[in-house]
Amino acid sequence: MVKLAVVFQSGKGHTKVLADSISKGINSIEGASANLFEIRGEDIHNGRYANETLMSALDSCDGIVLGCATYMGSASAIFKSFLESAFQPRWFEQRWKDKVAAGFTNSASQNGDKLTTLLQLSIFAMQMGMIWVGVSDLPGNNWSGGARSDLNRLGTWLGAMGQSNADEDRPSTGDIDTAERLGARIAIITRRIKDGVAFETERLSEPEFRKNNIARRDALSGGKG
Numbered sequence: 001m002v003k004l005a006v007v008f009q010s011g012k013g014h015t016k017v018l019a020d021s022i023s024k025g026i027n028s029i030e031g032a033s034a035n036l037f038e039i040r041g042e043d044i045h046n047g048r049y050a051n052e053t054l055m056s057a058l059d060s061c062d063g064i065v066l067g068c069a070t071y072m073g074s075a076s077a078i079f080k081s082f083l084e085s086a087f088q089p090r091w092f093e094q095r096w097k098d099k100v101a102a103g104f105t106n107s108a109s110q111n112g113d114k115l116t117t118l119l120q121l122s123i124f125a126m127q128m129g130m131i132w133v134g135v136s137d138l139p140g141n142n143w144s145g146g147a148r149s150d151l152n153r154l155g156t157w158l159g160a161m162g163q164s165n166a167d168e169d170r171p172s173t174g175d176i177d178t179a180e181r182l183g184a185r186i187a188i189i190t191r192r193i194k195d196g197v198a199f200e201t202e203r204l205s206e207p208e209f210r211k212n213n214i215a216r217r218d219a220l221s222g223g224k225g
């Protein structure tokens, strides 16, 4: 059994939808379980995040999925404060070395500079000596027959992205399901690394992937995602 943490910040709940979806993906894999941890501003004092109970819980996990909203083109200040709190003593002791890691973010604009946030999260994981897992789906919504409901409709690989319209409470179905698939992927890879459980790699050609996305769109009817 592998234990994975999904640690996230979400101001208005949009990013939490992705966190829940990643947890669902992790829990869909036999022998893997997910725990959700929310990073809250109440735990920041004089600019420093402090919650030893939460940090100790992360110490005992085999993998950590990191996610936060993109604010002003980078990771939210609350989440950055949490990342910095890992410096002493966890970075000094290489306490999280060889834990498996992945990341996700959400913002309002189609681009919104979300990649900067994923870069921050992945560099953090690398500094901690963790093993980063990315999105493995081909890109969706990049041709005339594409839709918001497509898997990987934002064409992201470093981590999962969600784009939430400013007047709606969640990212598109495509983003939510892509996050779920990333959750399942990190669980499978963690099982392989920690428990030696072999797995078969699913490979799709681009025509097959597009056909699946068309079927998703038709099933969801209307293609609005």
Ligand SMILES: Cc1cc2nc3c(=O)[nH]c(=O)nc-3n(C[C@H](O)[C@H](O)[C@H](O)COP(=O)(O)O)c2cc1C
Residues within 6 Å of the ligand: 009, 010, 011, 012, 013, 014, 015, 016, 069, 070, 071, 072, 073, 074, 106, 107, 108, 109, 110, 111, 112, 113, 164
């Ligand atoms: C302080 C602040 C800065 C923001 N900066 C960006 C940004 O750089 N790019 C973007 O696309 N959206 C930006 N937004 C919009 C949020 O990313 C968007 O509302 C997102 O859905 C918030 O997720 P949450 O509900 O999980 O906090 C910003 C919102 C706030 C409050």
